[in-house]
Amino acid sequence: MRDFLPRRIMVDYPEGWMDSVESMKTLQGWTSTSILHFRDLAIFGEKILLSIRFGGWTSEIHPEKAANWARYWRPEIQGYIHAYRAATGVDLTDQADATIPSVLLQRRLQGGSGRNGSSSASSRSRSR
Numbered sequence: 001m002r003d004f005l006p007r008r009i010m011v012d013y014p015e016g017w018m019d020s021v022e023s024m025k026t027l028q029g030w031t032s033t034s035i036l037h038f039r040d041l042a043i044f045g046e047k048i049l050l051s052i053r054f055g056g057w058t059s060e061i062h063p064e065k066a067a068n069w070a071r072y073w074r075p076e077i078q079g080y081i082h083a084y085r086a087a088t089g090v091d092l093t094d095q096a097d098a099t100i101p102s103v104l105l106q107r108r109l110q111g112g113s114g115r116n117g118s119s120s121a122s123s124r125s126r127s128r
Helices: 018-028 033-052 062-074 074-088 101-109 120-126
Strands: none
Touching: 033 074, 062 074, 062 101, 074 101
16 A cells, blocks of 8 residues: 555655555645644653553652652653644643544634634644
8 A cells, every 4th residue: 555655755754654644644635734743642642641640649748759750751741732732723831621632633624723713833734
């Protein structure tokens, strides 16, 4: 299948499957957001969730441990927030949004915007 999909040869994706998915996404007319942002959401989200899950937070009473956790995982959290905004158009640094990401993605595909009205990320992706 890889041989039949048009792809950009000079783009070096971190994983082998990404060029095929990017090509199929373009052919199907899905979102113009790069597949790299969706990959970053998955990678960073999994790391953050597992660090919380296996952190032993129920028995922790020292706030310094939470501060150290946030300091240690800062690059992943920032990467997740950036990828979330690029994919959904919602800025999590402004205010937490409990809307399911699939709803936000569907709104974005239909030409609507996220919670913030006409966000700069969504207007950039529609202008391409």
